[in-house]
Amino acid sequence: MEEYKQILNNYKDLPGGLLEAYHAVQREYNYLPEEAVREAAAVFSVSASQAFGTATFYSYLKFDKRGRYIIRICESAPCHIAGVAEVIAVLERELGIKMGETTADGKFTLEFTECVGQCQATPVITINGVPYTDIKPAQVPEMLAQCR
Amino acid sequence: MTEEQRIVLRNADQINPAKLEDYLQAGGYQGLEKARSMSRADLIAEVKKSNLRGRGGAAFNCGLKWSFVPTDAEVTYVVCNFDEGEPGTYKDRIIVQKDPQQLLEGMAICGHAVNAKQGYIYCRGEYPYVVELLNLAIDKARSKGILGDFNIEVRMGGGAYVCGEESALIESIEGHRGEPRFKPPFPGVSGLWGKPTIVNNVETFANLPQIVLNGADWFAAIGASKYPGTKVLTLTGDVENRVFIEVPTSATLREIIYDFGGGVKCGRKFKAVQVGGTSGGFIPEYLLDTPIDFDSMRGIGATLGTGALFIMDETRDIVDIVTHIAKFFKEESCGKCNPCREGTFRCYEIMDRINRGRGTLQDIEHMIQLTKVMERVCLCGLGQASPSPILTSLQHFRYEYERKLIS
Numbered sequence A: 001m002e003e004y005k006q007i008l009n010n011y012k013d014l015p016g017g018l019l020e021a022y023h024a025v026q027r028e029y030n031y032l033p034e035e036a037v038r039e040a041a042a043v044f045s046v047s048a049s050q051a052f053g054t055a056t057f058y059s060y061l062k063f064d065k066r067g068r069y070i071i072r073i074c075e076s077a078p079c080h081i082a083g084v085a086e087v088i089a090v091l092e093r094e095l096g097i098k099m100g101e102t103t104a105d106g107k108f109t110l111e112f113t114e115c116v117g118q119c120q121a122t123p124v125i126t127i128n129g130v131p132y133t134d135i136k137p138a139q140v141p142e143m144l145a146q147c148r
Numbered sequence B: 001m002t003e004e005q006r007i008v009l010r011n012a013d014q015i016n017p018a019k020l021e022d023y024l025q026a027g028g029y030q031g032l033e034k035a036r037s038m039s040r041a042d043l044i045a046e047v048k049k050s051n052l053r054g055r056g057g058a059a060f061n062c063g064l065k066w067s068f069v070p071t072d073a074e075v076t077y078v079v080c081n082f083d084e085g086e087p088g089t090y091k092d093r094i095i096v097q098k099d100p101q102q103l104l105e106g107m108a109i110c111g112h113a114v115n116a117k118q119g120y121i122y123c124r125g126e127y128p129y130v131v132e133l134l135n136l137a138i139d140k141a142r143s144k145g146i147l148g149d150f151n152i153e154v155r156m157g158g159g160a161y162v163c164g165e166e167s168a169l170i171e172s173i174e175g176h177r178g179e180p181r182f183k184p185p186f187p188g189v190s191g192l193w194g195k196p197t198i199v200n201n202v203e204t205f206a207n208l209p210q211i212v213l214n215g216a217d218w219f220a221a222i223g224a225s226k227y228p229g230t231k232v233l234t235l236t237g238d239v240e241n242r243v244f245i246e247v248p249t250s251a252t253l254r255e256i257i258y259d260f261g262g263g264v265k266c267g268r269k270f271k272a273v274q275v276g277g278t279s280g281g282f283i284p285e286y287l288l289d290t291p292i293d294f295d296s297m298r299g300i301g302a303t304l305g306t307g308a309l310f311i312m313d314e315t316r317d318i319v320d321i322v323t324h325i326a327k328f329f330k331e332e333s334c335g336k337c338n339p340c341r342e343g344t345f346r347c348y349e350i351m352d353r354i355n356r357g358r359g360t361l362q363d364i365e366h367m368i369q370l371t372k373v374m375e376r377v378c379l380c381g382l383g384q385a386s387p388s389p390i391l392t393s394l395q396h397f398r399y400e401y402e403r404k405l406i407s
């Protein structure tokens, strides 16, 4: 609780700082713990429903604990036709999890995303926000090995 | 053949984007200097006369929008829309990554015109690495005193497409759920924290330094007369060269796809191009000689939108792609208004049924009826534009739907 409070407090006086504060918490923890949202309501003097209202609106903010490496796969049309399905199949097979899940060792999370603005070289995935373009399924095992 | 003409990308790969000195050496901030020597009214009149129209999709005259800000307002804001959520689009990222100072200069020019001391750049959450570059650029400009008393702050979005809509974006900067507001009042009168606020797209701002410097007449003479200037376009999908280019707005789709894009990949035949991002229309071969300017695109039932061109070759399954797009709108509908919340859901349901070979002719009729309602009564552009891919693909590629129906 204390640590959340410190992060949240940094944004307390920033006009409209609630969303920025959530981003900051998630940067630190890789997800947005529910207690942090409750704490935010107090820090920003808004109701719990307002604090949760903002937190649940944005697909970037996640309430569930996630892996150290968050792999997001773009499923927008340009990536879709570029064969993202095969990339997903390899990722799921290599990690032994389905899209939306986290590996038991807490290392990897697989998530869908819409276009991440790198459509010059599709398909695209991001690992902890860093984009990787023109992904070939055969490349995937090597990419994962780099993360270990 | 149409040549590239670079206004907003004139410094791209010519200067080091992280270096303010490079930008200054290339003539940077001369536009701002000139703007500040002009009266606010003259500056707005000049921008209006250039007929620069918003590059974020709606093509509203930029100077005209500025003129709505009450001249006696004490607090006003300038907001840069860098949400770039339209799938298939990355032009704003390129513009900022290649030349961040130009955006700051454009915003400061607007700041002078509407008497704003505070600017915000709302950058999508998918671009944390661009936020870093922007913050660096802002620090450098500030420490050199170039921006004067105009302050710029970067705020990050959270992966919601609707937050690109200007009033939803304002809600988001305020730290709320990013749901669009009822209009009027428009942001120019009552926006961020209830104060007059100008929201413009990255590319719109990036055009300003050169317009101020070279004059309205210079700009108005480039490209199509009703939508002058250049447009930064991004080519994606089945095209040989998936590139970004900046061309006069008089260029045609065919020139762009074949001269710059190198034609369809692997020598296959062209089937369709979706222009303007995921909410844009599907355009068949016979309409490719249309110029890309806003009004010409309107004329063929399409939209220039963000300037993204998504090219599909003869092997592509249009119904499958449109189904995918319908799912996108279902997911991204913010749920504030019923016709969109329910409508996008039903459109996806029907599209999915047709795509899986279980649809009937009546499904198509129902969907058309539904989309006609959505176009008229949805609260914001998301719901209003979401039928476009469905309706245009039905118009031009109806046989692809029909061959999937239950016979």
Ligand SMILES: Cc1cc2nc3c(=O)[nH]c(=O)nc-3n(C[C@H](O)[C@H](O)[C@H](O)COP(=O)(O)O)c2cc1C
Pocket: B053, B054, B055, B056, B057, B058, B059, B060, B081, B082, B083, B084, B085, B086, B161, B162, B163, B164, B165, B166, B167, B199, B200, B201, B202, B204, B205, B380, B381, B382
């Ligand atoms: C659902 C939706 C998403 C939008 N996304 C963007 C966007 O990502 N970037 C943008 O500049 N404008 C976007 N717009 C348009 C803005 O509402 C607004 O018209 C624009 O920022 C005005 O700037 P301009 O006049 O310079 O184009 C969007 C509109 C809607 C309805």
Ligand code: SF4
Pocket: B162, B179, B180, B332, B333, B334, B335, B336, B337, B338, B340, B341, B378, B379, B380, B381, B382, B383, B384
């Ligand atoms: S049209 Fe859709 S996105 Fe726009 S306000 Fe209505 S529900 Fe929200």
Ligand code: FES
Pocket: A074, A075, A076, A077, A078, A079, A114, A115, A116, A117, A118, A119, A122, A123, A124, B087, B088, B089
């Ligand atoms: S469509 Fe996948 S990155 Fe843009």
